[in-house]
Amino acid sequence: MAPPLCSACASAPAAALRPATRTPVCRACFIAQFEEEVHATIVSASLFAPGDRVAIGASGGKDSTVLAYVLGELNKRHNYGIELLLLSIDEGIAGYRDDSLMTVVQNETDYNMPLSVVSYKQLYGWSMDEIVKAVGLRNNCTFCGVFRRQALDRGAELLGATKVATGHNADDAAETVLLNVTRGDTARLARCASASTGLSGDRAAGDEGEVSSLPRVKPLMRTYEKDIVLYARFNRLKYFSTECTYAPGAARGHVRDFVKNIERLRGDAVMSVVGSAEDMHVVAPKTTAPKLGKCRVCGYLASRPVCKACDLLRELDRKLPGRRAESASAPLNNSEAAAAFDARKLVVERAGNASTACGGGGVCTNEVCNKA
């Protein structure tokens, strides 16, 4: 069966069926619509201001690769006046993401955006492989989620960035909304569907209550996963699609199947789930806003006396007490991190020298990593 004509230009044969509207569009119109829709999200949610230095959490996966490419295009076309930087997180998981870091290195050249890599090993003294050896496969993703969120934040701060952009898409958001419903987490439900956190002074917080110092923006928040993958294909963007070695594929896996199934039945359902959470005025249990201070161990932004990352590091030290002598596990404090960063030795490594990496922006399929 020959494809119908494009519903937008009515001259070329359609190449894609848009998932949200079920309208057929040709390749050129698809690309144009995709880019203008992302632009519309950026404008309507006021995600950027001229002069912003934006650190893109780059994993080499589909979402962050498309995000970097499309932001580069839109910045030129619509004169956002922003500076775009690539920031990758190296969790230290051997055999996973070695190639994905090579993809990010390629992006640095192709998109002409400087790349920096921050590793867990250098920031916290532990790689994920070492953490899994110590704690096993039960709550290792908690460590990864907390560490990634903070690492992305610290890396971005060291780069002098004003914002962090991640590649979360509409399908991710719908999954997160539904997961928060199943957990009865109304506070998080109210904010998880937003395209930004921290722009109006509200602090972006992770699953474990850890806080971010920089605003987070999600320009692909209203973009369907299908469109992202088709956009990458039509533009011949190279991305990496390996799963995290430690991904358990638990609750999020079920919700993901559910989202994909309802999408097949009714295309706009995905965005409706996100929109429901956005429009809901959740009466969350009255809690006092966390008072922000400095972690007394590492000096980094924290809502408790000791930040979540330091908390987890203490837990690791208890598991492997012998280790403490050789390297006391505490994240580098701000001045140490800054010094190391300046030297480009300790904290930030050039990608070419790193052995493994899997970046931010939701590279793992497991629930905690995905939300970092």
Place this chain on the structure above:
Amino acid sequence: MSTRLFVEFTGGLEAIFDNQKQTEQHVATESSQTPQEGVSMRTLLRHLGKQIKKPQDVQLMLAGDTVRPGVLVLVNETDWELTGGIDTMLNDGDCVAFVSTLHGG
């Protein structure tokens, strides 16, 4: 008689086909169809399903008689949702790409 197709696996699906990304498939033409009519996508899916060595891998790509939701299919770079889905007819030399979106990003 068989129909020769170029079949591509990406987005992680190559892992269940011995890490082959580009393959050439010779799909036997069904008796109900003349060689000129080629083969249907339904027949190709059945043909490919038999090549997945580990039974537990089948569900990564297939569900029932079609693909798992979240797996995109392109016939000569056109979304198969526009060409008839599993009833799309494929002819000698056609290119079919299976692209999984079910991985981290």
